[in-house]
Amino acid sequence: MISRRSFLQSVTLLSATTSALAANKWAQQRTIMTVTGPISANDLGTALIHEHILVDFIGAAQYNPQRWNDEDVIKKVLPFLKEVKNAGCKTIVDCTPNFLGRDVLLLQRLSKESELHIITNTGYYGGSDEKFLPPQAFTETSSELAARWIAEWENGIDGTGIKPGFMKISVNPGTLSKVSQKLVEAAAKTHLRSGLTIASHTGPAIAAFEEIEILKKQGVSPDAFIWVHAQSEKDPNQHLKAARMGTWVSLDGVSDSNIPQYVDSLTLLKKERALHRILLSHDAGWYEPGKPDGGNFRGYMSLFKQLIPALREKGFTNKDIDQLLIENPKEAFTIKIRKL
Numbered sequence: 322m323i324s325r326r327s328f329l330q331s332v333t334l335l336s337a338t339t340s341a342l343a344a345n346k347w348a349q350q351r352t353i354m355t356v357t358g359p360i361s362a363n364d365l366g367t368a369l370i371h372e373h374i375l376v377d378f379i380g381a382a383q384y385n386p387q388r389w390n391d392e393d394v395i396k397k398v399l400p401f402l403k404e405v406k407n408a409g410c411k412t413i414v415d416c417t418p419n420f421l422g423r424d425v426l427l428l429q430r431l432s433k434e435s436e437l438h439i440i441t442n443t444g445y446y447g448g449s450d451e452k453f454l455p456p457q458a459f460t461e462t463s464s465e466l467a468a469r470w471i472a473e474w475e476n477g478i479d480g481t482g483i484k485p486g487f488m489k490i491s492v493n494p495g496t497l498s499k500v501s502q503k504l505v506e507a508a509a510k511t512h513l514r515s516g517l518t519i520a521s522h523t524g525p526a527i528a529a530f531e532e533i534e535i536l537k538k539q540g541v542s543p544d545a546f547i548w549v550h551a552q553s554e555k556d557p558n559q560h561l562k563a564a565r566m567g568t569w570v571s572l573d574g575v576s577d578s579n580i581p582q583y584v585d586s587l588t589l590l591k592k593e594r595a596l597h598r599i600l601l602s603h604d605a606g607w608y609e610p611g612k613p614d615g616g617n618f619r620g621y622m623s624l625f626k627q628l629i630p631a632l633r634e635k636g637f638t639n640k641d642i643d644q645l646l647i648e649n650p651k652e653a654f655t656i657k658i659r660k661l
């Protein structure tokens with residue numbers, strides 16, 4: 322007679338095995354998950370790996386998707402998506418997490434109407450003094466939180482069937498708070514079951530290396546981790562150190578006003594042979610519910626109009642540009658369990 326406890330353990334083990342097998346299947350097929358379903362990693366094309374369609378800063382306590390109207394958002398945002406599609410972009414990774422305006426049906430409509438691949442996420446946002454965290458982020462264990470995120474991966478988000486293509490979490494800057502540590506642990510556990518890459522809003526290096534240590538303790542390789550907003554760290558040696566550990570270093574604040582800084586950073590990274598770990602994007606967009614007409618929406622063009630021509634002038638080749646905008650995003654977002 323098998324005890325209830327060992328029966329439950331073997332069921333858990335079996336479902337972990339099934340899940341790992343499923344994740345292996347994704348890895349073999351080199352798949353990336355978009356809001357319209359899985360695509361071959363080779364179809365990702367030129368990708369902006371950190372952008373936003375909509376962000377609502379109201380906070381988890383007052384969070385309510387009724388605060389925006391899909392038609393209004395589409396009218397405002399679609400022209401910007403079409404503009405960047407015409408510039409050669411094929412994919413937008415939407416980094417707006419749950420409780421900050423992640424609206425996957427809206428993203429799916431925008432994807433179909435713009436003919437861009439759009440990728441959404443699972444995970445919780447712990448930065449901004451934990452204002453965007455739901456109550457369970459404080460009360461549940463990392464395993465319980467991971468179970469929620471894994472369920473979104475396995476069954477789809479909020480009954481839509483739309484699956485996340487990566488995790489987006491966020492931690493406080495500086496030494497990690499207990500809650501931030503727990504979110505990183507939950508992300509590690511989710512990764513080991515799903516193969517989803519972990520993008521963490523981080524900023525300066527202290528928090529980034531603490532996160533990498535937590536991931537390693539959980540048995541997750543640094544190449545499953547995207548150090549988001551790494552440009553906030555001003556010491557380029559920290560970027561190099563992370564890149565050499567295999568981490569993805571996301572320089573995702575490109576705008577018309579900072580092209581020379583990006584050219585300098587990238588020139589150094591190229592000289593140090595680290596371009597293969599670097600991701601670029603604008604962190605632009607941001608239809609803001611509650612503001613007239615969604616506020617001041619920022620388009621996604623600086624990279625195409627300003628940065629790429631400036632890099633070419635500095636001797637960057639087509640191969641370098643493709644590495645940054647096609648090959649690295651493809652590698653970073655391919656669903657694959659990456660163990661130490």
Ligand SMILES: [Zn+2]
Pocket residue numbers: 371372373416604
């Ligand atoms: Zn962002």
